[in-house]
Amino acid sequence: MNNKTAYLTIDDSPTSGFRDKMSYLKEKHIPTVFFCIGQLMEERPDEIIECIQKGFIIANHSYSHPAFSKISLEQAKDEIEKTDEIIESLYQKSGIKRPAKWFRFPYGDKGDLKHGKVFSIWRRSDKKRKDYIQNVLQKLGYTQPSFDDVNYNFMRKSNLFLDIDWSWTFDIMEWSINQKKPTLGISSLQSVLKRMQKQRPSDCRGFLGFEKRWLASASAEVILLHDHEETNQDFNAIIDALLELNLEFGSFSALK
Numbered sequence: 013m014n015n016k017t018a019y020l021t022i023d024d025s026p027t028s029g030f031r032d033k034m035s036y037l038k039e040k041h042i043p044t045v046f047f048c049i050g051q052l053m054e055e056r057p058d059e060i061i062e063c064i065q066k067g068f069i070i071a072n073h074s075y076s077h078p079a080f081s082k083i084s085l086e087q088a089k090d091e092i093e094k095t096d097e098i099i100e101s102l103y104q105k106s107g108i109k110r111p112a113k114w115f116r117f118p119y120g121d122k123g124d125l126k127h128g129k130v131f132s133i134w135r136r137s138d139k140k141r142k143d144y145i146q147n148v149l150q151k152l153g154y155t156q157p158s159f160d161d162v163n164y165n166f167m168r169k170s171n172l173f174l175d176i177d178w179s180w181t182f183d184i185m186e187w188s189i190n191q192k193k194p195t196l197g198i199s200s201l202q203s204v205l206k207r208m209q210k211q212r213p214s215d216c217r218g219f220l221g222f223e224k225r226w227l228a229s230a231s232a233e234v235i236l237l238h239d240h241e242e243t244n245q246d247f248n249a250i251i252d253a254l255l256e257l258n259l260e261f262g263s264f265s266a267l268k
């Protein structure tokens with residue numbers, strides 16, 4: 013199989029490991045979008061400016077990382093707008109034009125009372141709440157690229173790429189390592205790396221069907237990884253493992 017395209021996205025930056033992580037990604041020439049938390053950017057503005065100047069893209073991941081189904085619509089609007097202003101000002105200080113406005117919900121929770129279980133057929137979506145927040149994003153000029161090279165049925169059926177917020181096709185799930193009750197039994201770096209070899213890696217957002225996925229599929233991927241202090245020491249090993257796979261890291265500048 014030819015190399016397939018993978019777009020790397022990293023959520024929850026910037027933490028204490030941020031500078032090392034971006035340096036490593038720069039060294040390995042991996043284009044990356046960092047979905048950043050507003051209040052963390054306020055603590056490390058210089059590192060965000062450095063990141064922009066290194067050619068990476070900074071995107072919006074809310075101000076305080078709430079579950080959007082658990083907050084009011086007014087709070088949701090505020091979380092998005094406040095962070096948008098922070099990003100705008102950091103781009104201005106960096107001297108580099110902001111290339112696009114991109115947003116991802118914390119926990120993939122669109123605020124529609126499905127609590128991030130986007131593939132679950134058992135949870136109903138609150139259309140009013142969902143539409144309100146999508147509207148806030150649209151008015152601010154946010155977009156999600158169409159990702160034409162992602163051709164998974166489970167993605168097509170859920171229409172996730174029609175929404176303005178960013179989705180993902182493969183979660184590395186390294187965040188599970190340090191949980192009291194690890195999700196899907198992923199409790200070590202080894203189990204993370206082992207899961208990366210599976211043809212139908214399970215997902216915690218609901219049932220994806222029996223479609224072959226990840227390395228067994230030719231579809232492009234939007235990969236989700238996190239900038240968490242608890243897994244700072246695992247970051248390079250995960251990147252190295254990704255580099256050993258048949259992946260071509262996609263550039264975001266070509267996306268529409």
Ligand SMILES: [Zn+2]
Pocket residue numbers: 023024073077117118119
């Ligand atoms: Zn997050």
